[in-house]
Amino acid sequence: MTAPLALEGVGESWRLRLNGDWSLAALARIEVQLKSLPDNLKGTLVCDWSGAKSPGIGPSWALLTRLAELGAQHLDVQHTGDPPHYLEFLQKLKTERHSTMAAPGTAPSLEKSVGKLGRWAVFQGSEVRAVIGFFGRIVTVLAEAFSRPRALRISSLARHINETGITAIPIVCLIAFLISVIVAYLGAQQLGRFGADIFVVDLVTISVLREMGVLLTAIIVAGRSGSAFAAEIGVMQLNEETDALRAMGMNPIELLVVPRVIALTIALPLLTVIADAMGLAGGGLLSLLNLHIPLLQFINRLRESLSPTTFWAGLIKAPVFAVLISMVGTYRGMQVRDSARELGRLTTVAVVQSIFLVILADALFAILFVQIDF
Amino acid sequence: MPQLSATPIIRVRGLVSRFGAQVVHDGLDMDVQANEIFGIVGGSGTGKSVLLRTILGLRVPDGGSVELHGKDVQQLAAADRTALVQSYGVTFQNGALISSLTVAQNIQLPLREYFPASEKTLNELAELNLALVGLTPDAGPKYPSQLSGGMIKRAALARALSLEPKLLFLDEPTAGLDPISAAAFDELLLYLHSQLRLTVVMITHDLDTLFRTCSRVGVIVDGRMITDTLDGMLQNQNPWIHEYFHGQRARAAGVPAAGTPAAAKDSRG
Numbered sequence: 001m002t003a004p005l006a007l008e009g010v011g012e013s014w015r016l017r018l019n020g021d022w023s024l025a026a027l028a029r030i031e032v033q034l035k036s037l038p039d040n041l042k043g044t045l046v047c048d049w050s051g052a053k054s055p056g057i058g059p060s061w062a063l064l065t066r067l068a069e070l071g072a073q074h075l076d077v078q079h080t081g082d083p084p085h086y087l088e089f090l091q092k093l094k095t096e097r098h099s100t101m102a103a104p105g106t107a108p109s110l111e112k113s114v115g116k117l118g119r120w121a122v123f124q125g126s127e128v129r130a131v132i133g134f135f136g137r138i139v140t141v142l143a144e145a146f147s148r149p150r151a152l153r154i155s156s157l158a159r160h161i162n163e164t165g166i167t168a169i170p171i172v173c174l175i176a177f178l179i180s181v182i183v184a185y186l187g188a189q190q191l192g193r194f195g196a197d198i199f200v201v202d203l204v205t206i207s208v209l210r211e212m213g214v215l216l217t218a219i220i221v222a223g224r225s226g227s228a229f230a231a232e233i234g235v236m237q238l239n240e241e242t243d244a245l246r247a248m249g250m251n252p253i254e255l256l257v258v259p260r261v262i263a264l265t266i267a268l269p270l271l272t273v274i275a276d277a278m279g280l281a282g283g284g285l286l287s288l289l290n291l292h293i294p295l296l297q298f299i300n301r302l303r304e305s306l307s308p309t310t311f312w313a314g315l316i317k318a319p320v321f322a323v324l325i326s327m328v329g330t331y332r333g334m335q336v337r338d339s340a341r342e343l344g345r346l347t348t349v350a351v352v353q354s355i356f357l358v359i360l361a362d363a364l365f366a367i368l369f370v371q372i373d374f
Numbered sequence: 375m376p377q378l379s380a381t382p383i384i385r386v387r388g389l390v391s392r393f394g395a396q397v398v399h400d401g402l403d404m405d406v407q408a409n410e411i412f413g414i415v416g417g418s419g420t421g422k423s424v425l426l427r428t429i430l431g432l433r434v435p436d437g438g439s440v441e442l443h444g445k446d447v448q449q450l451a452a453a454d455r456t457a458l459v460q461s462y463g464v465t466f467q468n469g470a471l472i473s474s475l476t477v478a479q480n481i482q483l484p485l486r487e488y489f490p491a492s493e494k495t496l497n498e499l500a501e502l503n504l505a506l507v508g509l510t511p512d513a514g515p516k517y518p519s520q521l522s523g524g525m526i527k528r529a530a531l532a533r534a535l536s537l538e539p540k541l542l543f544l545d546e547p548t549a550g551l552d553p554i555s556a557a558a559f560d561e562l563l564l565y566l567h568s569q570l571r572l573t574v575v576m577i578t579h580d581l582d583t584l585f586r587t588c589s590r591v592g593v594i595v596d597g598r599m600i601t602d603t604l605d606g607m608l609q610n611q612n613p614w615i616h617e618y619f620h621g622q623r624a625r626a627a628g629v630p631a632a633g634t635p636a637a638a639k640d641s642r643g
Contacts, residue, residue, distance in 0.1 A: 024538055027491045057538045057570070058485075061502045062495055089569040093505045338519035339473030 004052075005033040012043025018052035022059050030059045034066040042074045050081030060087060064094050134253075134331050138261060141254045156259040164225040164260075165267025169274060171224075172217050176275035179216060180208050180282035188291055197291050201298055202305040204283030209306070213276040214314045215362055218321040221268055222354040226329035229260050230350035233333025234343040242334070257334070261326040268322035272315055309374050317365050321358045328354040381444050382407050383541060383573055384429060390437030391424050398424055400597030401438070408540075411567060411574040413584050415618065416594030422577045423467070425594070426545055429575075430464060431455070442541075460488060462541040463534030467549065469526040471518040477504070477529045478514035481536045488537065503532040508562055524555040528562075535566070544576040548583050560586040581624055593618070 004026060006017040022030065045067070049055065067077050079087060145151040187203040233256055236242050242252045280302070287293040293301075332350035336343050368374075384406040391399040398421035406412045416422050427433040429440050431447040440447050442458060450458060471480050478500040485496060501511050507528040518526060527547055534542060547563070548556035560583050567574055567587075578584055584591060585604060592601040595614050602610065608619055618624065 024485075024489050027489050027495065031491055031495050057502070058489075058499050062498060065498050085571070086569050090502075093502070096505070338517065341474035 003033060004030045005037070007037060014041060014043065014045040015048060016045055017048045018055070018063075020051070020053060022052040022055040024056040024058045027056075027059055027062070031062060034062060037066065037070060039070060041070050044076045044078065047077065047079045047083070048081040049079060049083040055084045057084075057086060057090065060084060061090055061094075064090055068094060131331065134334070135327065137253045138258055138327070141251065141258045144254075151254055151258075152262070153255065153259050156255070157263050160260050160263030161267050163228070164221065164264050165271055168221060168224055168267075168271060172220055172271050172275050173278045175216055175220060176208070176213060176278040177282040179212055180204055180279035181286050183207055183212070184283045184286040185290065188286070192291075198293065198301055200287055200291060201283065201293070201301040204287075205280060205302050205305055206310060208279035208283065209276055209310050209314045211314065211362070213279050214272045214317050214321065215358070217268065217271045217275045218318070218325065218358045219355055221264070221271065221322075222325045222358060223351055225264060226325045226354040227347050227351045229326060229329030230333040230336075230347040231343065233257075233330055234336035234346060237334065237336040238338075238340070238343065252334070257330040260330055261323060264322040264326040265319050268325075269315055269318040272318040276311070276314065313369055313374055317362065320361055320365075324357045324361060325354040328357065383443060384575065385441040385444075386425075386429065386438065387441075388438035389425070389428065389435055389440065391421055391428065391433075392436045397597060399438075399594075402594070402597060402599050404592055404599050404601065406573065406575055408573050409571060410589045411563070411576065411587050413588035413591045414575065414577045414594070415579070415584065415591055417614065420594040421597075422594060423545060426543060426575075426577060430462075430543065431458075456488075460484075460537050461539055462543060463531075463537065463539040464543045465527070465530040465534045465545060465547060467545045469518065469530040471526060471529055471533065473518050476515050476517055477509075477521070477532075480518070480529065481514075481533050483533070484537050499536065503536050504529075506535055506566065507532045508558070523550050524552075524559070527551065527559060531562075535570075538570075540571070540573060542572050542574045544574065544578075546577055546579065548578065548580045553582070556580060556583060557586075559583075563587055581619075 004018065004020050004022060006019060008015045008017065020026070047063070047067075067075070141151055184200050184204045187200045188197060191197055191199050191203070233242070236256070242256070245252050245255060284295060284298045287298050288295060329350045332346040332353075336346050382405040384404065386402060386404040389399045389402040389404075390397070391402075398419075402425070404425075414422050414425065424433065428435050429442070429447070431440075431450075434448060443461070445454065445458070447458070471477070472483065475483065478497070481500045481503045482496045485491070485499060491499075497514075500514055504511060504513060509525065509528050509532065513521070513525060513529065518529070521529060531544075531547070534544075544563075548559050551559060563574065563576075564587055566572060574587075576583075576588065578588075588604065590601060590603055591607055592599045593607070593612075593615050595612060600610070600612065600615065607615060610616065610619075
């Protein structure tokens, strides 16, 4: 394969032969050759295009750029041998503008990292303000609903209860059932060693009703509906649908956010009840099959092990988790601006944050319940 | 120097496109010769974009054939398909710039994929393509969301030109532009067409653009295409075509009414 460039001549008179493939496909090779041209050319340079096959715009542009670098003042460039028809056009473009793309950012300095920290702090501060403002706007709509019940958007509410609650029933059932079976199975292995098989019932019922039922349901719903909220509202933001609503005098918070928050606040406790029931069923089934505890005995033991508050200690957390999940999801959705990447990023943030907040809230509840002996 | 070759660059024969019971194209024929600017016109829902998508091979036709450079686009091996895709540039209606990349990165995207080169050269090429479409280099580091509608159209054209295609498909290139920007886009297109010897296939509703740039026009009526020069179209007696070229807006755009001298050129706002 012939080299794409050959430089001949001495002193003040040079001849540059262009050979072989000069299409875009040969750009990488041409580029290397162009770089190896000596920097200190003077006098006249004749570019001979007669050997160049199917010269492309890109390589021609690269050649012109390199020649301009070589000797803007000292070199007189001429083109011969049937140069491509657009060469003149490119030369004109080249002389019209002689600037380069913005230089990449420089290395971080101390000042920069301090600045970064400061910007981060300011950003976090404004974020907190925005979240409080968002919560405030939701509360405003809810307050308004007392004087104007239409603000609650019953049909939209029903749709969201269906999507976040009813369609989630199968997966919530399955997971609650399996987890309680696992807990009962592993518990039986340990407790069986000192003949305390019957305490498997206590283990299953207390863990499912106080913690597992509501926590698992909340995490599933955060993954399912939290992400859906963020994505739905985010796409509406990208399509300027929320702006259209505002322009028509409607409040996106009222139309999009509040129905989702209320729907999830209704659906999540109900899902929790179902998850609790499935968890107990799983525990009962495993006790029957593995430990040979008859169902009647299981139920009797269950009654003894539960204090009146156990069930409520789990259930009371559900609306709180629901508000956290739905607010994070809708808030992140409303934050989407400009690009598909933002949508993906904020949907991920919504899920991660809502799961984190749910677990944090659960920890706080645990401490609180111990303190007040609930 | 138009090449008058016997085989057209694009040849569509008997194209049928169906969506359920709805038949959009019913035996549509279309030929595009090298080095012409071919305008595709039709009412809403007549399947202009569907036709474009079918020609590009993005949609499998329900009947008939589409040939680009004499090759059936549906029967191509993967390697031929890549070569074919590299031989044309496309701009979509809303620009379809990748929103997470800057304008310069958008332009460099196909180059990086097919013709790797150093960062410096890629930046030069991005600058070249921006210059080609009349954008200043400071548009390069911007994201598509920071651009105005007219700049998005130009940036999309710059990306379409980055692989040095000989064939350019434009879907409503001047839709949503103000008359001055649209006129500037027309001039840009004519300029590029003459300088780079491009063949252009353009869907447009803009009569000004149509009359300024197109050498031939294909009108989709009743699922078929009627192809003629602009002068021929003005004489056509098909009711839709007559209404299109002689209606209120056509008169406002300065289309010569049949038998009378051209009306005063007037902007349509």
